[in-house]
Amino acid sequence: MLAATGIVFALMGLGLFIPGVWLLTLGGSAYYAVVGLAILAVAVLIFRRSAEALTVYALVIVGSLAWAIWEVGFDWWQLVPRGGVIALLGIWLYLPAMRRRLPTDADRPAPGLPIALSLIAAIAVGVYSMTQDPADISGSLPVEVVSADPDLGPTAGDEEWHQYGRTQYGQRYSPLQQINIQNVGELEQVWQYQTGDVKLPQDVTETTYQVTPLKVGDNLYICTPHNLAIALDAASGEEIWRYDANSGLEPDRQHQTCRGVTYWRDPARAADAACAERIYMPTADARLIALDARTGTLCTGFGDGGVLRLERGMPYNPAGYYYSTSPPIAVNGRLIFGGAVNDNFSIQSPSGVIRAFDINTGALLWNWDSGNPDDTAPIDYEAGETYVANSPNSWSVFSVDEERGxxxxxxxxxxxxxxxxxxxxxxxxxxxxxxxxxxxxxQREWVFQTVHHDLWDMDVPAQPVLIDLTQPDGSTLPALVGPTKQGDIYVLNRETGEPILPVTEEPAPGGAIPEDFTAPTQPTSALTFKPDMLREKDMWGVSVFDQLACRIQYHRLNYEGRYTPPSINGTIVYPGNFGVFNWGSIAVDPERQVMFGMPTYLPFTSRLVPAADIPAPVEGATASEQGLNRNEGAPYGVVMGPFLGILGVPCSAPPWGYVAGADLRTGEIAWQHRNGTVRDMTPLPLPFKLGVPGIGGPIITKGGVAFLGATVDNYLRGYDLTTGEQLWKARLPAGGQSTPMTYMQDGRQYLVMVAGGHGSVGTKPGDYVIAYALPER
Incomplete structure (x- = not known):
């Protein structure tokens, strides 16, 4: 037993000393080399049956504890990997069975007081740190009603949800208050519907279910990842009709999803006429389909028999390279939308053109191409005219100010x-x-750039939110709130594009590859959730060993903060490609003029690969934004993915995800709390609330409750908007990476969530539409 213990300590000492010396040569902490040497000394003393092993190891525990507190303070989740294994081995040495084998003489076991005191100190620090949360920001949003009659955008009534963000303003705000902070804890599931559209083995990695249902009259309207359009009864969840677009499977699609459909009522048709009410659905094979909202049949007067081909005018059109994942905007007799272009496949890519089509016929009315921004006259498809190849695209959802056009x-x-x-x-x-x-x-009215010379995939991912902001003098300004991947939330005058909250230009790192350059400065908003710069002490792991490995990786990769340019050596990209905010956007209360959001913090790494070193593609490989992106025709490909340790857990310390509330008039963040558990991230269902990543969107109700799924632990949660306190949660049967919605039907307020999982974040796939409501009295 003693020999085996000595071997364990010797292996641990070597496991810390050798890589610890490596870390030291990279400019990192000396702790690991020093403590590894000390543990090797303990191993030698154990082999010699010397009682001094206990005293020396007690010094290791005390020294490690002091070092850990100096580095990270009383943060339980940061202290555990630094001291967990060390403390467990200390407990092992303290056991009488071990101390008897390290006697001070023939009759007495080695004294245990030094190691006992060191363990008591470690336990006391651990217990105290469990009561602390250094990452938490506690506070309250203002509760006063700033605007008693706010502009919500064109709406069909409080009971409805006609647009992706409820109205064309994208506020994700419902005036309903039957469900409120006093009774939200009573919510119960009232119906569940399964679409039958499940993830297939041959599907691409990024097969996700991100739809937000629409509620119009007595019906709900949804789409599915493989482009089924379905109408449900809003009270019971029973299927009314379904339409299968037969969009097929294509391995070169980067995304297989549908975020929503578009509803439109034709004012020129009698209410009972065919296609007086329509549902428009984009498909994964680059079509837009018009359906009768009552029957699910094609509206044959639109496009070619009810179908519009979106690949027309594209200079390059390989299968799977272009499609639309988000619903178009319907405004003034027009359907306006863009499309998703596969990232990092080839420089011979389709155009990112934005187009407006006649909502009745599908005729092209105008096209705005960011590669040719001044000419918006519709091109002639029949004459073979094409758009600019590989121009910046828009794959997310648009917003509209109909009054201002x-x-x-x-x-x-x-x-x-x-x-x-x-x-x-x-x-x-x-x-x-x-x-x-x-x-x-x-025609372009204004442009506001959120990243100069973007080298990090920092697309503006979210639907801009429109709100009229009250100023200190009582006047109002028409505002646009734009969340970004890099964590800045820009509050702009939506008439002019000028900032309402200040925007400053800050110095940015240089050091691009010789063929490229970096912008000397980058913009930062006064309202920002940008992360602090990563430090070596922020590296994390399950144990001291994988944390040490992450520290070594941190020093081997290029990193000088936000906007460190890509490199052949490899670069830490933080915020990572998922961003602080993504397509789920934020939710805004237009009465109180505050916001609720889910900032996420998960670093990525990227490494440029010279084209000559890229291996031939593997037959049957499917498209992905992670791993090797080939960039056909470019001088470099890129390997990218989350910054993970040797055990597959993030190298950066938690929290990786929060919920947060901010005042849009002042730009002040009122509160920020870690959000979600690791229950579905680990083999065991551990309910530890580390604050986990997520992708999806929130909503707010006038009842003072914000609702959000999104996290990787498969829950839908309700929060007090004022404080961020979690008030309710419901376990979902699959990943909840969509945005919920709410409506009133027959005097009862419903909350609906789609749970179908997300391929990139690895949540459980499914096909569920679930409704919750308060118990009937």
């Missing part, structure tokens, strides 16, 4: 995301920006 477009980047050489002046101006276009003509 402006549509607001969140724009992405040109392929490849990580290579900026050769971009045109127009592309440089519009990449990763928010653009306002005239609804009637497509």
């Amino acid at each position: 402006l549509v607001y477009i969140p724009l992405g980047n040109q392929v490849p995301d990580q290579l900026g050489m050769g971009r045109s002046e127009a592309v440089e101006e519009h990449s990763s920006s928010i653009v306002a276009l005239n609804v009637t003509t497509g």
Whole structure:
């Protein structure tokens, strides 16, 4: 037993000393080399049956404890990997069975007081740190009603949910208050529907269910990842009709999803006429389909027999490279939308053009191409005219100010995301920006860029939110709130694009590859959730060993903070590609003029690979944004993915995900709390609330409750908007990576959530639509 113990200590000492010396040569902490040497000394003393082993190891525990507190304070989740294994071995040495084998003489076991005191100190620190949360920001949002009669955007009534964000303003706010902070804990499931559309073995990795249902009259309308359009009874969840678009499977699609459908009522038709009410659904094979909202049959007067082909006018059109994952905007007799272009596949990519089509016929009315931004006259498909190849695209949802005649477009980047050489002046101006276009003509009114010379895939991912903000003097300004991947939330005047909350230019790291360059400064909003710069002490792991491995990786990769450029050596990208905010956007209360959001913090890494070193593609491989992205035709490919340790857990310390509330008038973050558990991230269902990543969106109700799924632990939760306190949760049968919605039907308020999982974050796939309500009295 003693020999085996000595071997364990010797292996642990070597496991810390050798990589600890490596870390030291990289400029990292000396702790691991020093403590590894000390534990090797303990191993030697154990082999010699010397009682001094206990005293020396007690010093190891005390020294490790002091070092850990100096590095991270009283943060339980940071202290555990630093001291957990060390403390467990201390307990083992303290056992009488061990001390008897390390006698001070023939009759007495070795004294245990030094090691006992050191363990008591470690336990006391651990217990105290469990009561602390250094990452938490406690506070309250203002409760006063700033605007008693706010502009919610064109709406059909409080009981309805006609648009992706409820109205064209994208606020994700419902005036309903039957469910409120006093009774939300009583919510119960009242019906469940399964679409039958499940993830298939041959599907691409990024097969996800992200739809937000619409509620119109007595019906709900949804789409599914494989492009089924379905109508349900809003009270019972019973299926009314379904339409299968037969979009098929294509291994070169990067995404297989549908975020929603578009509803439109034709005012020129009698209410009972065919296709007086329509549902428009985008498909994964680049079509837009018009359906009768009452029957699910094709509206044959639209496009070609009810179908519009969206690949027309594309200079390159490989199968699976272009499609639309988000619903179009319906405004003033027009359908306006963009499309998703596969990231980092090839420089010969389709255009990112934004187009407006006649909502009745599908005729092209205008096109705005960020690669040719001044010419919006519709091109002639029949004459073979094409758009600009590989111009920045918009794959997310638009917002509209119908009164001002402006549509607001969140724009992405040109392929490849990580290579900026050769971009045109127009592309440089519009990449990763928010653009306002005239609804009637497509002409650009203004552009606001959120990243200069984007080399990090920092697309503007979220639907801009429109709200009228009250100023200190009592006047109001028409505002646009734009969440970004890099954590900044820009509050702009939506008429002019000028900042309402201040925007500053901050110095950015240099050091791009010789063929490229970096912007000397990058914008930062006064309202920002940008993360602090990662430090070596922020590296994490399950144990001291994988944490040490992450520290070594941290020093081996290029990293000088946010906007460190891509490199052949490898770069830490933080915020990572999922961003602080993504397509789920934020929710805004237009009465109190506050926001609720889910900032996420998960670093990625990227490494440029010279084209000559890229191996031939593997037959049958499917598209993905992680792993090797080939960038065909470019001088470099890129390998990217989350910054993970040797055990597959993030190298950065938790929390990785929060819920947060901020005042939009002042830009102040009122509260921020870690959100979600690791229950579905580990083999055992552990309920530890570390604060986990997520992707999805929130909603707010006038009842003072915010609802959010999104997290990787498969729950739907309700929160007090004022304080962020969690008030209710429901276990979902699959990943909840969609945005919930709420409506009133027959005097009862319903909350509906779609649970179908997300391929990239690895949550459980499914096909569920679930409704919750208060018990009937």
